[in-house]
Amino acid sequence: MSGEGMRYDAADIEVLEGREAVRKRPGMWVGSTGERGLHQMVFDIVGWAVRAVLATGGGCVDVTLTPDGGVRVADDGTAVPFEGAGDGSALGLEALLTSLRAGPEPDGRHIALVGHCSVGLLVVNALSSRLTAEVRCGGVHRVQEHARGVALAPPAAVGPTRTSGTTVAFWPDAEIFETTQCSFAVLAERFRQVAFLNRSLEISLTDERRTGGPRKVRFRYPEGVRDFVSALDAETGAALEPDVIAFEREDPRMAGTMEVALLWGGSREERLHSFANSRLTHEGGTHVDGFHDGVAAAVTAWARRRGLLTAQDAGPGADRITEGLTAVVSVKLDRPEFLGPIRGLLGGTQVRACVGQAVREHLGTWFQERPDRAAAIVDRIIRDRHRQ
Template identity: 65%
Template sequence: MSEDVGGYDAARIEVLEPREAIRKRPGMYVGSTGERGVYQMVFDVVGRAVNEVLAGRASAVDVTLTPDGGVRVADDGPGVPVEAAGHAGGPSLEELLTHLPTGAGAGGRHAAVVGMFIVGPCVTNALSSRLTAEVRREGMRWVQEYVRGVAVTAPVAVGPAAGSGTSIAFRPDPDVFETVECSFDVLAERLREVALLNRGLSVSLTDERPAVGPRSVRFHFPGGVRDLVASLDARSGAPLHADVVGFECEEPRMEGTVEVALRWCDAREERVRTYANSRPTPEGGTHAVGFREGMAAAVNAYARERRLLTAADPDLTADRIGEGLTAVVSVKLDHPEFEGATRGRLAGASVRSCVAEAVRQHLGAWLDEQPERAEAVVGRVLRSARRD
């Protein structure tokens, strides 16, 4: 060991303020200085607004791609408290935009993870060339401007306000990112997915950049994940049964909820999407395993009770039962656990057992209550197994 290394002590530790740390190592906070990082910036701000709706404090979220290359995210909640106005009841505007949140993501099952993870608007502010925050609260409109994460002024009261809400407009810093362009289609796909996973959420996306004129879409799905399954099925074969099987239930043992929707089609491919706290889990995990175990248990129990399988017949495998299946498995947990740094695979033994039990119970009930539709599904599985 060299003398230089051996002489390292606390005096050599460099402590950076949040803004300095974020700008020095942006990839640590948004994952990349390419397109992916720009989208994470957007989703950090969108996530805060979405969670206002999920908490019952707001009714809608509006996302706008502005002509100057920026993004504006607005909600109609009560408005973030402004310290200068003496507001209380949560983090102030200044705290929201300059302090990193503590913990892995407050809110648990009641908070949607819109991006790769939750880091908050503080990161978006630090990595923006300019950010303008507007708060409408208690009849007054407040505005504060930031440049590269540094406040230009304190929040300023600029006049009376109609209604309430918070709007954050920002431009990704071209000195940080390789590109600052946002794709309407990429944003629309993820916002649509979040709306499908959170029944009742209303979110719009407007693009004011095209020379041919603005375009806008609004996402609102009262059916939740059932609507997601139906939309995925539109690209598959003819459904074997008209209705989408779906349920949502509380599972205290895993400290969360499980929501599942599924339908079989006349196809061979299996399409199962899994989510944890509204975030895709492309590598699956315990909720995916539990779903397949519960599905297999329900179908095999039905087949044996009706003597469609004899005592000598082996159980039908989950792979066989899953042929032609479209399903969405969404768990919302107070304390989600993941395997690996990418958080693409969910962990937690209790999640596996809870999801398996819930699927076995609810799918089993549907099979019992819908004999004609059950026959179409189970009969097809049995014919396929005997044919091979």
């Protein structure tokens, strides 16, 4: 081919904006046009609802899979008016549904990230054959209809209301997605995790597609990650120590809070689940490193005080200390530092130091207050170490 035929200049560049850009390359925004992308759409709308509920201190999010292939998400949180703030300081719901650059991805310790990212309401709207948004605030119930990302008419008042909240119903576009059927099991498992990690939140999931009648599950866990670890342990059998060791602490050095729960069970495997701002950190990170540091320091210090280790003995390795350990480590940070292309690894050196110190202090106090139970745990760790 000649150089003349390979010429490429500004005239060859196609600029797509807004809904056109999303519909042209849907996989760029939601990850795939298969089931995974479909679930990301649901997670994004549910994430919006969860943030609205947490902003009020707690409440309910109800998700329904409708018989005609739609998904309806209703919350009783703080509603965003269609027009936004009167002074222009905040964007309205209509702008968020129709503008790709309506604002940055939400962040901060009070934000629960339900999906692997927050793609924005326009993306869901543009990839849906139709979407209905309902806002209940200021005593008025208003509704707006959209088709493939375009508003069909201005928001219309449909009646008075005494409640506050938002309902978004959308129908994924069959022209875009390979399937429009969400997995009840996948959604339920993620919603269960989010409920464990946010104790003031209640999430329900109803499947109205079943021929045998609706199926519904509801998740609410007042004890937070303590309940999470109890549920994980129930899957493996009886533990040496039936009481979950759990604590919550705020540390300004890392600009956030941590919630940790753990117990040693009878299995030989470590089962550790870690989260940052409710996002699952598949690759771990500094909060996991800090957790391991703290557990190792507390176990080693208690063993030395009890004469199980001399001053010259090296402490047991991390693999021995965490053998049979079931734990959940959740941090909520104002400015989380995610590393890597899929943001599954948490960074931040202060996070490691803060979590390590907190775990060491709390677990050390727990050992002192329950010496018999501590002995059952630490003796096994030291005994297994000597058998190596």
